[in-house]
Amino acid sequence: MEAFDLFMQNLLDMLVSNAIHLFELVGVVVLIVAGVQGVVNYIRHDPMVRLKLAKGMALCLEFKLGSEILRTVVVRDLSEIAIVGAIIVLRAALTFLLHWEIKNEEAEAEATLNKEYREIRAQQNARKEADAGKE
Secondary structure (H helix, E strand, O other), rough: HHHHHHHHHHHHHHHHHHHHHHHHHHHHHHHHHHHHHHHHHHHHHOOOOOHHHHHHOOOHHHHHHHHHHHHHHHHHHHHHHHHHHHHHHHHHHHHHHHHHHHHHHHHHHHHHHHHHHHHHHHHHHHHHHHHHEEE
């Protein structure tokens, strides 16, 4: 029975360790891709560059937060739990702030598009009235 417990503990440690590294890697790749796209969009003067970059950063933080949550599975010491807990709280706070920023950016972009749409409709109506006045 002792051998089985040791085997299961080693298996769990190996699986969790590999999953943590995978989540960390995916988070880093997402951040790099978002950063490169952000630079390209900035050079192109894309008005949505901040929103797209914030979404990439938020996705990266989600993967990093997932790895920290997995890290709690293999923690053996109370001081390690405190450190991992603090990291989780900080990353969760960053994620919350990024999602709040994304929400504000999306609302601002939608307001801008609605304003542009109303201006175009007003111009079209003015042309129609001018054309009707010529006839």
